[in-house]
Amino acid sequence: YSRGLQEKKNSYLYIEQLLKDAIKNNRFISLIQPKVMHNKGYNYIVGGEILIRMKDEKGVLISPESFIKVAEDTGLIIHLGNWIIEDACKSIIELQKLNIPVQIAVNASIKQFENNLIVQVLKENIEKYNISPRSLEIEVTESLFKSDVNKIKESLQLIREVGLSIAIDDFGTGYSSLSTIASLPIDTLKIDKAFTDHLLESTGSELVSTIVGISENLGLKTVIEGVETSAQIEKLKAYEPIIIQGYYYSKPLKLEDFISFCKNYRNISI
Numbered sequence: 001y002s003r004g005l006q007e008k009k010n011s012y013l014y015i016e017q018l019l020k021d022a023i024k025n026n027r028f029i030s031l032i033q034p035k036v037m038h039n040k041g042y043n044y045i046v047g048g049e050i051l052i053r054m055k056d057e058k059g060v061l062i063s064p065e066s067f068i069k070v071a072e073d074t075g076l077i078i079h080l081g082n083w084i085i086e087d088a089c090k091s092i093i094e095l096q097k098l099n100i101p102v103q104i105a106v107n108a109s110i111k112q113f114e115n116n117l118i119v120q121v122l123k124e125n126i127e128k129y130n131i132s133p134r135s136l137e138i139e140v141t142e143s144l145f146k147s148d149v150n151k152i153k154e155s156l157q158l159i160r161e162v163g164l165s166i167a168i169d170d171f172g173t174g175y176s177s178l179s180t181i182a183s184l185p186i187d188t189l190k191i192d193k194a195f196t197d198h199l200l201e202s203t204g205s206e207l208v209s210t211i212v213g214i215s216e217n218l219g220l221k222t223v224i225e226g227v228e229t230s231a232q233i234e235k236l237k238a239y240e241p242i243i244i245q246g247y248y249y250s251k252p253l254k255l256e257d258f259i260s261f262c263k264n265y266r267n268i269s270i
């Protein structure tokens with residue numbers, strides 16, 4: 001081993017151990033980031049994306065960026081994925097009780113699609129919590145389609161038949177062809193933050209404009225991720241209707257804070 005490789009292996013094993021401990025001790029939490037529709041001067045909250053966090057033994061929060069890949073490689077993602085779906089259903093119940101009509105999105109990774117496992121888990125939870133499938137959305141990344149497109153398509157179709165919505169995440173960063181995207185049973189395209197970051201430059205804004213055009217032509221809703229500044233918001237007026245997600249509105253929040261955000265936002269917009 002070179003030293004770099006050994007360090008990589010150590011940190012990999014360390015994360016794997018943290019994951020196992022966190023699973024044993026229920027040390028995962030979920031946060032929700034608001035999604036706000038901008039449409040002809042009307043802005044309203046349409047949903048929220050659930051983002052997972054892991055706590056270490058001292059309670060320090062660990063970003064999914066450092067553990068999702070390990071969870072996928074070790075198969076532990078199945079446990080995490082199931083947990084987050086159930087957590088989403090519980091959050092939906094809480095929001096419904098308060099008459100907050102938003103759609104909650106969960107991220108799903110490729111492993112969850114093996115043997116259509118995710119379809120079964122979604123069905124079970126929707127039944128168990130007796131929620132409307134309309135209130136749940138699944139976000140999948142383009143990288144899913146690097147494997148067997150037809151198999152994935154079949155799973156997505158089944159999820160759609162249950163009544164859920166489907167979004168393609170990080171759109172524009174993967175390698176899927178437009179014809180693949182056009183053939184998928186999906187509702188929404190999410191434009192990656194990498195594009196948002198260049199929105200105020202001319203090439204960047206042309207790229208966003210092209211992607212929004214693709215989304216519109218396919219009859220899909222468009223979400224733009226990682227919006228942070230009012231200058232970006234101003235620029236995005238040209239692309240309405242468009243759903244904004246990013247620190248401009250809010251960082252991912254605990255459920256109770258997401259609820260306050262929704263209530264306060266409603267008060268402002270009325």
Ligand code: C2E
Nearest residue numbers: 051052063064065068084107108109226227228245246247
């Ligand atoms: P993602 O699905 O693309 O989620 C968006 C990420 O961008 C989130 O990072 C969010 O906190 C961050 N973000 C949102 N708005 C802004 C902004 O204005 N500025 C900046 N700098 N960042 C912003 P997070 O929560 O660290 O999640 C990272 C990735 O981890 C997610 O990317 C997703 O791929 C994955 N992930 C998170 N939760 C889950 C989960 O429950 N299951 C799976 N399979 N993956 C998850």
Ligand code: CA
Nearest residue numbers: 049107139169
């Ligand atoms: Ca996502």
Ligand code: CA
Nearest residue numbers: 169170192225
């Ligand atoms: Ca994304």
